Amino acid sequence: MKHSRHSLIELTMARLKEFWREKEIVFWVFCFPVLLSVALGLAFRGQSEVLIRVAVLDVEGAAELAKSLDEHESIDCFLLTEAESVVQLRNGDVVMLVVPGNPHSYRYDPTRTESSFARLLVDDALQRGAGRQDLLLGKDDYVEQVGSRYIDFLIPGLLGLNIMGSGMWGVGFAVVSMRAGKLLKRFLASPMRKSDFLLSFLLSRLVFLLPEVICILGAGYLIFGVEIQGSILSVLLVALVGCIAFSGLGLLCGTRIKTVEGAQGMLNLVMLPMWIFSGVFFSTKNFPEFMQPVLKFLPLTALNDAIRAIMLDGASLASTAGGLMIVVAWGVIPFFVALKIFRWN
Amino acid sequence: MDLGYNPMKLPVCSIRKEILLNQDDVVIRCRGLVKRYGDVTAVDGLDLEVLRGECFGLLGPNGAGKTTTTEILEGLLPADDGDVTVQGLRWGESDAELRQQLGIQLQETLLPAKLTVTEVLRLFRSFYHNGHAVQEILDTVELNEKKDAWVSKLSGGQKQRLAIGCALVSEPDILFLDEPTTGLDPQARRKVWEIVEKFKSGGKTVLLTTHYMEEAERLSDRVAIVDHGKVIALGSPRDLIGRLGGEDVVEFSVEKGVRLPDAGDLESLTGVQSVLIQDEMVRLSVAKVHLAVPALLEKLAETGAQLSMLTTHHATLEDVFVALTGRHLREA
Ligand SMILES: Nc1ncnc2c1ncn2[C@@H]1O[C@H](COP(=O)(O)OP(=O)(O)OP(=O)(O)O)[C@@H](O)[C@H]1O
Ligand SMILES: [Mg+2]
Numbered sequence: 001m002k003h004s005r006h007s008l009i010e011l012t013m014a015r016l017k018e019f020w021r022e023k024e025i026v027f028w029v030f031c032f033p034v035l036l037s038v039a040l041g042l043a044f045r046g047q048s049e050v051l052i053r054v055a056v057l058d059v060e061g062a063a064e065l066a067k068s069l070d071e072h073e074s075i076d077c078f079l080l081t082e083a084e085s086v087v088q089l090r091n092g093d094v095v096m097l098v099v100p101g102n103p104h105s106y107r108y109d110p111t112r113t114e115s116s117f118a119r120l121l122v123d124d125a126l127q128r129g130a131g132r133q134d135l136l137l138g139k140d141d142y143v144e145q146v147g148s149r150y151i152d153f154l155i156p157g158l159l160g161l162n163i164m165g166s167g168m169w170g171v172g173f174a175v176v177s178m179r180a181g182k183l184l185k186r187f188l189a190s191p192m193r194k195s196d197f198l199l200s201f202l203l204s205r206l207v208f209l210l211p212e213v214i215c216i217l218g219a220g221y222l223i224f225g226v227e228i229q230g231s232i233l234s235v236l237l238v239a240l241v242g243c244i245a246f247s248g249l250g251l252l253c254g255t256r257i258k259t260v261e262g263a264q265g266m267l268n269l270v271m272l273p274m275w276i277f278s279g280v281f282f283s284t285k286n287f288p289e290f291m292q293p294v295l296k297f298l299p300l301t302a303l304n305d306a307i308r309a310i311m312l313d314g315a316s317l318a319s320t321a322g323g324l325m326i327v328v329a330w331g332v333i334p335f336f337v338a339l340k341i342f343r344w345n
Numbered sequence: 346m347d348l349g350y351n352p353m354k355l356p357v358c359s360i361r362k363e364i365l366l367n368q369d370d371v372v373i374r375c376r377g378l379v380k381r382y383g384d385v386t387a388v389d390g391l392d393l394e395v396l397r398g399e400c401f402g403l404l405g406p407n408g409a410g411k412t413t414t415t416e417i418l419e420g421l422l423p424a425d426d427g428d429v430t431v432q433g434l435r436w437g438e439s440d441a442e443l444r445q446q447l448g449i450q451l452q453e454t455l456l457p458a459k460l461t462v463t464e465v466l467r468l469f470r471s472f473y474h475n476g477h478a479v480q481e482i483l484d485t486v487e488l489n490e491k492k493d494a495w496v497s498k499l500s501g502g503q504k505q506r507l508a509i510g511c512a513l514v515s516e517p518d519i520l521f522l523d524e525p526t527t528g529l530d531p532q533a534r535r536k537v538w539e540i541v542e543k544f545k546s547g548g549k550t551v552l553l554t555t556h557y558m559e560e561a562e563r564l565s566d567r568v569a570i571v572d573h574g575k576v577i578a579l580g581s582p583r584d585l586i587g588r589l590g591g592e593d594v595v596e597f598s599v600e601k602g603v604r605l606p607d608a609g610d611l612e613s614l615t616g617v618q619s620v621l622i623q624d625e626m627v628r629l630s631v632a633k634v635h636l637a638v639p640a641l642l643e644k645l646a647e648t649g650a651q652l653s654m655l656t657t658h659h660a661t662l663e664d665v666f667v668a669l670t671g672r673h674l675r676e677a
Contacts, residue, residue, distance in 0.1 A: 010471035014460055021459040021495075181455030186511075189421055189451065191444035192472040345421065 011200035029166050033158045034219040041224050044150040051076040052118045055085055055094040062100050072125045147312040155220035156311045157280035160304040167246025168267050171201045172254035176263035185345040202247050209243045229314030241324050242303040245331025252334035255342045274300040299330035370397040372550050378427035380413050387413040389574035400551040402565030406674050410574035411554040412452050415523050419449055448517030450508045452524050458497035462488050462507055466514055473515035486510040502533025519550045556674050558662035577669050585665045590618030591630035593657055594664050598625045600651040606644055614640040
């Protein structure tokens with residue numbers, strides 16, 4: 001008759017150990033979002049560093065023209081033959097071709113913003129080169145607003161995405177694989193309290209939430225200098241609400257499915273639309289007006305909006321309450337439905 | 346007669362059974378159990394009573410309904426019809442109480458692969474009010490050397506012993522074992538048997554499901570032979586084998602195209618108790634194999650039949666099953 005620890009603690013410890021010992025899961029939860037943010041952050045780094053690529057048709061006198069254009073800080077200029085220029089214009093390797101002559105002619109696709117911009121830039125450079133004087137003087141006043149870069153937009157989205165993924169997989173998938181291995185049935189055959197079992201999933205998710213948040217926000221800060229305008233505590237609380245919500249939703253997804261393949265299908269079915277429609281990688285404003293009300297009520301959209309409001313706009317926790325209610329509803333309702341229809345064997 | 350097993354064991358068991366039968370201490374009772382899956386009737390009006398302190402074996406071929414019956418008794422499956430009491434309690438009324446008293450090993454459970462043996466035992470121990478220390482179970486199921494190994498790194502036999510350990514950790518009154526040794530090699534099987542025997546020697550009850558007749562014969566005080574969801578024979582292994590009428594079985598077949606002697610002729614041979622002719626194969630249940638075989642050979646020589654095969658063995662529960670159903674327990 002030995003004293004033993006409470007089953008809730010044992011169940012939670014078991015979940016934590018299983019999670020930690022599964023190296024693949026650790027990769028997806030901790031390394032993948034960081035790698036993704038690095039990759040996307042590099043691909044979409046500040047536009048000012050980008051050079052406009054234009055070409056000059058390689059005829060007599062073209063070399064000097066090209067050289068003078070290439071000296072411009074925002075222009076990268078090449079000499080191309082007629083044949084090469086056709087291909088490169090089509091591929092977008094260069095966005096405009098200058099055909100030297102009198103007058104020079106500019107060959108470009110006016111529906112492409114970048115090409116139209118190149119035309120203005122090149123024309124301006126050539127006019128100045130020919131000695132034009134500016135009649136009006138303009139002064140540049142660059143907007144250096146914090147949180148306006150793509151990476152600033154991306155990091156909160158990745159945080160939301162990660163909270164969704166680890167909650168849904170961590171609960172939904174785990175429950176189904178236990179059912180598939182008849183472990184749930186074995187638990188049912190013991191006097192284990194079901195509430196302890198379900199609570200252990202939530203607790204283990206919460207334990208891992210903090211390192212997840214630190215990992216993503218830390219990488220964003222250290223690599224890209226993404227800062228949190230609002231309070232860190234508010235971000236953590238929103239993350240907590242999101243974590244609970246997606247654990248509930250994950251549980252619902254896993255209530256009745258019998259095979260791990262079925263679970264994968266189900267979870268992807270639920271999560272993939274949110275990868276696209278919830279403003280993770282680009283704003284939901286890109287979708288037509290009539291879709292907006294629907295998109296706004298997706299759990300991940302509501303979560304991302306709340307995280308961004310706090311991180312980028314420095315909003316208070318109270319001002320995100322509306323969105324958080326949506327997130328909470330997505331967690332609580334599925335949780336109780338799941339309890340009703342849960343299958344142990 | 347000696348069945349060839351541990352000679353110390355049989356008398357002890359039968360004595361305990363006598364005492365308990367008198368007390369009529371029934372720990373599991375089910376009446377008219379029925380379970381259907383669509384068109385399939387997995388359990389078809391099954392009755393059984395398990396007495397305190399005995400090892401009760403359910404022996405039957407694949408699909409006989411053993412697991413279904415066991416899981417109904419364990420309160421894991423609802424029956425379509427019939428009545429079940431365990432320790433005098435009913436499922437649906439006293440579940441929490443019952444769960445504390447039972448130790449259950451399911452036919453197939455994948456225990457958490459990435460937990461160690463100790464961690465799994467500690468987890469299961471935490472579900473129960475009372476029970477053994479984890480270390481005691483490690484000793485009982487002989488997994489001390491593997492106590493820090495992940496479940497995924499265990500051999501089949503070790504996994505099975507861990508599953509039994511999880512069932513024993515609560516010091517249960519009744520142990521349910523569903524095919525505890527299927528798929529194990531003979532040595533691993535013997536280890537499992539020793540664990541069960543040790544548990545039973547503490548006066549505890551075991552309900553064992555198997556389709557190995559050696560296992561049923563060695564471990565069980567009483568055996569119910571189950572086929573198509575019904576109990577078709579019930580008794581101690583000795584009684585059941587005894588009902589064949591002979592202690593040995595002679596099987597033979599003759600070259601094709603030669604007429605066999607009549608069943609009646611065979612039955613009248615010295616020492617032969619009963620005859621079963623199945624296709625080409627003849628099985629004789631014999632009391633005195635040293636007399637019966639010469640008599641048989643003489644008879645065959647008379648009719649001019651050439652033997653193509655002849656074997657003899659001590660009668661087993663397998664022979665009981667064949668005599669009852671004309672089929673083997675495990676279709677090869
Ligand atoms: N969940 C189920 N759905 C449909 N049919 C089932 C189900 N479970 C069992 N059966 C059927 O019920 C019958 C009895 O199955 P059961 O598992 O009880 O047999 P068993 O005696 O334990 O066999 P085995 O020795 O193979 O374990 C079989 O015909 C089986 O196909
Ligand atoms: Mg079975």
